[in-house]
Amino acid sequence: MNEEKKQYEELDEETLFVVSQTFKALSDPTRLRILSLLSNREYSVSQIAEILQLKQSNVSHQLRYLKNLRLVKFRREGTTIYYSQDDEHVIRMLQQTIYHALHR
Template identity: 70%
Template sequence: MEELEFENSPSKEIDEETLFIVTQTFKALGDPTRVRILHLLFQKECSVNEIADTLDIRQSTVSHQLRFLKNLRLVKYRRAGTTLYYSHDDEHVMLILKQMIDHACHS
């Protein structure tokens, strides 16, 4: 098996900010609703209404989860008139999510 190399030397401690970001990102990926939203946004850009309709989730729940994901910079948005369109904002996290989905489907 190939040995993993981290950007920072393995002998160094992880600084507090990095540790916080890593744990919050895993927390984000530990929630089924957020995983469903990220999976959808990996496929296409969507408005809150489109996310709510596609995933059959209340708009208030979608907005709450998007705010959490946006604060972690996992999603971004663009405004078109009065509508906000969301998309994923971190290829690294999306790769992790894809690998975990592939891993779960591999049986």
């Protein structure tokens, strides 16, 4: 009745950090909206700001955050920078969870 505790193998710290970071990226409504938008196709920063009614600086902040986690990528075209999603797994997870939330 006492030995049963011993079996569980803990997650290593590195994995724990990566996983929690990933979920943290998805825990903010603004980032969720941006990622959800980008799951379809690429958009420029100003397009994102206009569509989602956000300040440009806010969009830039969140895109940097997402870029650091390699959840989005970008390409430049003149002065315009187009962002798109860069992690199929995360996008799939997001869409599944949205579906799940809509059909509860």
